[in-house]
């Protein structure tokens with residue numbers, strides 16, 4: 393059994409090194425120009441500045457030694473070579489193959505998977521073209537201009553993030569003209585109501601997205617929208633109005649979707665890493681056209697190649713991953729704020745929450761040994777400047793939360809007003825540049841005194857500073873850049889997991905709640921249909937369930953169909 397990384401000399405060396413760092417303040421570290429310039433790098437237009445990390449050049453070199461001890465390079469290679477690094481599910485982890493060039497060879501179980509990937513991509517290109525140009529029509533002969541993508545978790549968050557980011561990109565928005573893409577994720581009937589509101593089934597295509605095709609929420613939502621279509625247009629309309637994305641094509645067919653209208657992916661694609669498969673590519677191509685989505689894939693590919701081949705000193709995902717490990721495991725900062733200074737990245741944090749927290753929220757090593765250290769980060773975030781008016785108070789004067797500042801050089805939608813001091817994007821970006829310094833430098837009592845601040849207010853107005861962040865500057869935010877950003881986060885999170893020695897690619901922690909929910913589902917059925925009393929639950933749950941059932945006794949117990957009317 394492999395030793396835990398925390399038992400190794402490089403880990404212990406870093407633990408001891410924390411004392412050194414505790415003697416420093418970012419105010420001083422930032423005045424060392426040589427240090428700062430060594431903490432900036434650029435790859436394919438993306439500029440990373442990590443000089444506001446509580447780290448010295450020495451810290452970074454110790455992190456590289458830790459990476460070597462963790463066999464980081466070998467683990468990255470094993471991933472790209474299709475080895476079964478997801479050992480608890482005995483699977484390869486090959487989301488990089490989803491965006492590989494056509495002539496690449498990437499093997500899983502001795503078979504090159506790239507031709508299969510491109511077969512599906514070509515099928516998506518063709519299908520989305522026929523829907524978009526009106527040659528594929530609905531049951532009543534009308535073009536399908538609206539798409540509802542049903543899916544949850546990894547079959548939802550990545551596509552939603554990319555859709556939200558593309559919506560205001562001039563090229564993408566032009567090619568989406570007259571079309572709508574909506575996402576139905578929650579099993580809450582309110583989400584059904586929101587999604588169908590204002591849509592006509594005659595002009596709507598439903599894409600059911602589920603890796604397993606067994607996820608309770610998605611399948612109930614799929615049956616609900618099947619009913620919405622067939623009650624309006626007749627059951628034969630389903631084949632024209634419903635298509636699917638899944639690894640389980642048998643269940644797709646059983647559901648009643650024509651297998652010709654099913655888009656495959658494979659068990660070596662983890663749900664939260666699936667946005668570059670048909671999961672994201674199909675709905676996004678329907679909305680924006682395949683050529684826009686292909687640029688997104690190319691952006692991700694650029695980072696894949698960089699991650700695979702760049703030396704660690706110049707490797708953006710590796711550096712970010714190692715710095716995260718430093719912040720979590722050595723400096724003791726469990727959280728991370730994702731702060732994009734663009735509204736277009738509004739859904740980045742929710743997506744990264746799943747990629748990061750489902751990947752690295754583990755309690756045991758890949759060999760099943762309970763970890764004596766915490767793995768995983770608590771991720772949250774909001775676009776700037778909105779977050780500044782919400783939770784930044786805590787970040788500036790309360791807890792220390794390492795921050796990712798993400799800025800864009802050229803706005804997707806510039807606004808210039810004649811008499812303003814700066815244009816609107818410069819106004820936004822003024823904050824992007826100011827906040828990291830406010831966090832790093834803070835404000836001392838001496839500074840406040842020299843400003844004649846009343847002495848009783850000095851403690852309240854003091855900022856301790858020394859709060860770490862990274863700044864990522866992107867030249868623009870188009871499909872290609874969105875792909876790069878996605879891949880940077882995906883690989884950074886893998887790096888963290890590789891160093892912590894965990895399996896970042898399984899998610900057993902989501903199972904227990906699901907199985908308890910099925911016990912509750914059975915009880916609700918028995919109580920509603922046969923009047924059975926609540927049994928087999930603890931006192932608290934029995935009380936809550938009984939109260940719920942009693943207070944909703946007017947729910948129909950006979951078979952009946954009722955869809956939201958909004």
Ligand SMILES: O=P(O)(O)OC[C@H]1O[C@H](O)[C@H](O)[C@@H](O)[C@@H]1O
Nearest residue numbers: 545546547602603604607663902
């Ligand atoms: O795509 P599906 O099979 O429907 O799965 C949807 C989601 O369900 C699960 O709960 C997993 O935790 C997620 O990783 C997954 O993305």
